[in-house]
Amino acid sequence: MVIPVHDVNPARRVPWVTYLLLIVNFLVFLRMPGVAGSATGEIGPVQLCRLEAFLQQWAAVPRELIHDRLPRLVPTGxxxxxxxxxxxxxxxxxxxxxxxxSVLTSMFLHGSWLHLLGNMLFLWIxxxxxxxxxxxxxxxxFYGxxxxxxxxGFALASADSSAPLIGASGAVAGVLGAYLVLFPRARVWALVPFLFFLPLRLPAWVVLGLWFGLQAVYSYVTGVSQAGSVAFLAHVIGFVAGMLIGWPLRRGTLPPPELHGAQ
Structure with missing residues (x-):
């Protein structure tokens, strides 16, 4: 998988909402029980029970979304x-x-530093x-x-699941889908694994197309095996939603500066 680090596509105005989303995600994560203090995501029994209770209250649970009711018993902490x-x-x-x-609140919850930083990196770029x-x-x-x-979409496919669904991945995937249809030829600096990570400047359609392809494959594999803790299907659905919303806006979108003469 390629890791994007920067795109050559300057914006015309300050992205205040993107900055606000980044700040809020970090602040909420720092307030979550246990996970912010652990670089590996491993926490003790007391913190784990508090985290389970916290997520049950604030995260989106597929069974609750589909049936619109709470379970009779939940973790107390x-x-x-x-x-x-x-x-x-x-x-x-x-x-x-x-x-x-709870869908709204769950979009600002993350299970580890890696989970948070991965989502925020893509949102930032x-x-x-x-x-x-x-x-x-x-x-x-659009983000919401x-x-x-x-x-x-994930809940409809996993209607009996009681596992909390957390993270900004679905919304960020929508941003990636919209970027793909709006700026497919924008250049993106990315780290490509080949013996070691090589920095290459690639078209956005290559970087985001590869990302989407991997999410689709992982979604199919985990769906067949009923394994895994990452909701890859939510990534796929969010990406497609972003593409569909962004598609009508393609007309009138200026190409990246380097593609029409500016450097």
Missing amino acids: DVGTGPFGPRCLVGPPAYDKSPPL FGDNVEDRLGHVRFLL ICGYAAAY
Whole structure:
């Protein structure tokens, strides 16, 4: 998989919404129980139980989205003793939760530093140009629509799943899909693994096309095997949603400066 690090496609205005999304994602992550203090994502039993309770309350759960109701028992955040060691206790929900609203909150939750930094890297590189093309308010709405499409699309395919769905991946995938149709010829500096990472300047359609292809393959493999903890299908759905929304806006989009004479 190629790792993008910079695109040669300057924006005409300051991407305030992209900056705001980056800041909010980092601030929320730092407030999550346990994960921000662990570089590896490994946390102790107490923090793990608190994190499970936190995610159950604020993350999107496919079963809740489809049936629009909470389970009778949820993690309480407390730790008990079981035959095989510490275990997380469960009890009736002590909170009110709106499943549709949980999609919004889940878009700002991440399970590890790697999860957060990966999403924010792609948003940083590609978000400014899509925001520049859509405008600040429309970009914010676009971001939310892609996130909701990804979450509900995944939930429809996994209606019985009670695993929390977290991360900005679906919304960011929508940004990538829109970028692909709006700026397919923009040049992107990327690290390409070949014995070691080689920096190459590639067309955006190559970088994002490869990314989408891998997500589609992973989605199929994990769907067949029922394995994996990454919602690749949500990435695919978010990307397609971004392409569909961005497609009508292609006309009138200026090509990157280096492609029409400017350096």
